[in-house]
Amino acid sequence: MNWDDIRIFLAISREGSLSAAARTLKVTQPTVGRRLKALEDQLGARLFERLPDGLAPSPAGTELLPLAEAMEASALAVDRRTPSLAESAKGTVRISVWESFAWLLTDYMAELREKLPEIEIEVLVNHIQANLMRREADLIIQECLPNTPSLVVRRIGSYSHAVYGSRTYVERNPAALGEARYKECNWVGFNEEHAYFNNQSWLLDMLEGDCPAVRTNDGHVIAHAVQQGAGLGVLPCFVGDTEPGLVRLTPPIEDLKRGLHLVVHRDIRKSPAVRAVIDALAEIFKRDADRLLGNDKRSIKASIAAGPMAIDGAA
Numbered sequence: 001m002n003w004d005d006i007r008i009f010l011a012i013s014r015e016g017s018l019s020a021a022a023r024t025l026k027v028t029q030p031t032v033g034r035r036l037k038a039l040e041d042q043l044g045a046r047l048f049e050r051l052p053d054g055l056a057p058s059p060a061g062t063e064l065l066p067l068a069e070a071m072e073a074s075a076l077a078v079d080r081r082t083p084s085l086a087e088s089a090k091g092t093v094r095i096s097v098w099e100s101f102a103w104l105l106t107d108y109m110a111e112l113r114e115k116l117p118e119i120e121i122e123v124l125v126n127h128i129q130a131n132l133m134r135r136e137a138d139l140i141i142q143e144c145l146p147n148t149p150s151l152v153v154r155r156i157g158s159y160s161h162a163v164y165g166s167r168t169y170v171e172r173n174p175a176a177l178g179e180a181r182y183k184e185c186n187w188v189g190f191n192e193e194h195a196y197f198n199n200q201s202w203l204l205d206m207l208e209g210d211c212p213a214v215r216t217n218d219g220h221v222i223a224h225a226v227q228q229g230a231g232l233g234v235l236p237c238f239v240g241d242t243e244p245g246l247v248r249l250t251p252p253i254e255d256l257k258r259g260l261h262l263v264v265h266r267d268i269r270k271s272p273a274v275r276a277v278i279d280a281l282a283e284i285f286k287r288d289a290d291r292l293l294g295n296d297k298r299s300i301k302a303s304i305a306a307g308p309m310a311i312d313g314a315a
Contacts, residue, residue, distance in 0.1 A: 003075060005039040006068045008032055009047060013065055016054035076134060077267065093277045094122040096130035096137035099219045100236050108284050115280050119273050127194070127217075132265040138274050140263040141281075143198075152269050154262045154278060156285040159292040160252035161199050164240035167247055169229040176232060176249055186231030187212035188222050199234040199256055237294030252294035260285065260292075 011021035012032070022029040040047055047061035057065060097105065102125045112121060124130060130137035132151060145153055163181070170176045175184035189212035190200040203212065214230050216222060219239075226233035227245050234256070240246050262281060268274050290296045 001042070002035075002039075003071065005035050005042075006071055008035045009039055009061070009064070010068050010072060012036065012048060012055055013057055013061065013068075016056070018055070090118045091273045092120040092122055093139065093273050094124055094130075094137045095277070096124045096126060096140045098127055099125050100239055101141050103220065104236075104238055108281075111284065112277070112280055116273075116276055119276060121277070132263065135268075138264065138268060138271075139277065142261055142263060143258045145261060146263055150266055152264050152266050154264075154282060155259060156262050156282050157260050157289050157292055158257055159260060160237050160254075160258075160294045161202075161234050161256040162237050162240060162248050162252050162294055163232055163250040164226055164235050164243075164246045164248055165232045166227055166229045166245050168245075169231070170247060170249070172229075181232060181249065182206045182208075186214070188214040188216075188225045188231045188233040190219075190222070191215040191217055193217060198258065202253065202256055203234050238288075238291050241291070241294060241296065248294075257293070 008021060008025065011024050012018065015021045015024055018032045018036070019029050022032045025032070036047070043060070043064075045060035046058050047064065048055040049058050095105065102123050105123055109121065112119075124137055129140055129142060132138075132140065133148075141156075165173075165176050165185075173185055175181055187203065187207065189203050190197055192211070192215075194200055194217055195204060204210075212231070212233075214225055216225075219235075222233050223235055223239050223243060223246075225231070226235065226240075227243055232249065234253070235246075237248075237252055240248060262278055264274060264278065269278075285292065
């Protein structure tokens with residue numbers, strides 16, 4: 001029996017139509033229909049009932065479903081375990097992160113390539129965590145600890161946020177230098193869909209329910225808009241402290257200090273390539289702990305919390 005046909009059967013069962021299954025599997029609808037027919041012909045049974053609102057498993061399809069799911073679980077386990085069988089650190093390692101940490105990883109990419117020349121690194125940027133069970137990624141960098149027993153976690157440090165503004169915006173708006181900033185200044189932040197982000201919920205509390213005047217779903221856009229003078233923003237210190245034209249207006253915000261973890265599925269944690277990337281990232285994050293926390297002396301020089309005269313002398 002062809003596993004690809006079983007994958008198509010499962011996708012149709014879950015999505016309810018040939019077109020939706022095709023989108024999920026990234027193939028054409030005719031391909032899905034052809035493979036389904038081949039499977040039905042092989043089994044000698046109709047697997048789906050054609051209903052006005054889509055497809056539903058027939059009695060034969062309902063009987064096949066748990067067997068197909070068990071076959072899928074075994075195939076996924078083989079896929080996860082395969083990298084661990086390699087004898088040397090070669091291949092591709094995919095790292096799932098949100099956009100701010102994708103920004104940080106690019107700073108280290110040249111160093112990683114030099115240390116691990118036979119490993120290719122793929123950075124997947126998404127607010128939704130990749131499914132490690134399905135090998136959507138090999139590693140995840142995240143704040144919270146997972147509650148799935150099959151996932152293994154390594155703490156790699158902590159990071160902080162602070163309030164930043166462009167030099168020109170602060171010069172035009174002296175209120176940015178004190179607590180009045182939350183009432184009198186424009187702000188850039190995430191949209192309502194992302195109000196659950198720690199830095200966004202903290203900002204909404206400080207704004208007493210008001211929304212930022214400029215909103216987006218992308219942390220890169222926030223940083224760039226702040227840099228261009230659209231308003232103040234709450235940024236990770238490793239972003240704000242290194243962006244030209246931005247100055248820090250507050251110390252690192254203690255309420256927004258968060259731990260960082262590398263998460264890997266236990267089936268691939270012994271892969272030589274994955275292991276090498278984990279060790280290299282842990283070493284880099286430990287070395288740059290002060291940068292992540294906003295305590296790097298080179299970064300502190302950019303702070304202008306002492307008063308307006310510090311603007312001209314800021315690095």
